Amino acid sequence: MGEEKKGFFTRLKEGLAKTRNNIVRGIDSLFSGFSAIDDEFYEELEEILIMGDIGVNATMEIVSRLKAQIKERHIREPQECKQLLIEGIKEQMRVGENAYDFEKKQSVIMVIGVNGVGKTTSVGKLAGKLKDDGRKVLIAAADTFRAAAGDQLAEWARRADVPVVGGSEGADPASVVFDAVSAAKARGVDVLLIDTAGRLHNKKNLMEELRKMNRIVEREFPDAHRENLIVLDGTTGQNALVQAREFGEVADLTGIILTKMDGTAKGGIAVAIQSELRVPVKYIGVGETIDDLQKFDSDEFVNALFDVRQDT
């Protein structure tokens, strides 16, 4: 394991401390407190997982898989189940390989989600990362609804040392996107990041605006690799699933940025999200600075949650 990866594991573990206290402590005391694996044991396990925001459906699947394995392997000691449970949670989160094609291809990344989830912050962090990797980045400030959004994004862009187009309050977001795409093509930009509004006069307008922006990118930049990343706030629990489904109706979601995973006791939402939406979490936000956005790997996440050290 490289230095950077080790550092991230430690940071991830720190960020997940509350979740770990919530879920893993409960599981540990369950495993040590029960002397037999009976219905009560399973009920308590279900309760711990659901309380940790893993979600009812994912919990039921994880527990029924565990039950089948315990039966098949004739396991009688609760202590022996822990590793099986860890593997079961990893299995539940599998959504295929997590691709980061936009790191290599000429790409347009639209960042969407409701207001306050951390879109602008995530665009800023992502811009900084891509720039550090030597990519030529341009940001489109298409959140022209909220007065301070443009300024906030400009501040992030300054930190990341990346140019911005758009951002004046009240401008038409679709025309910002049009201008940004033209600029991206003219300047030979590798990655165009589009920050969008999380709120308009009503939800119907918001969704219509997203469709419009999508159509412009498709029409004006058909060769670009496309990503629609939805930003979800890890502290909002199951409501995040509802948001993703709503946005999924207007945009083809290619990935999730799960923010505010530091300081939440409900980090289990990552399990519910990947398992129910079948969309990969591509990044996880574990703080407010530019370095606090990290690529997400579900096995690593579960290991960090259970404090399982796997040196590779």
Ligand SMILES: Nc1nc2c(ncn2[C@@H]2O[C@H](COP(=O)(O)OP(=O)(O)OP(=O)(O)O)[C@@H](O)[C@H]2O)c(=O)[nH]1
């Ligand atoms: N602790 C923590 N805070 C975060 C994280 N990501 C974003 N935030 C904070 O969340 C708040 C909202 O973030 P914004 O980026 O403004 O959210 P937004 O989705 O762009 O909001 P609108 O522009 O209103 O749509 C800010 O105070 C951020 O600093 C994170 O990973 N961890």
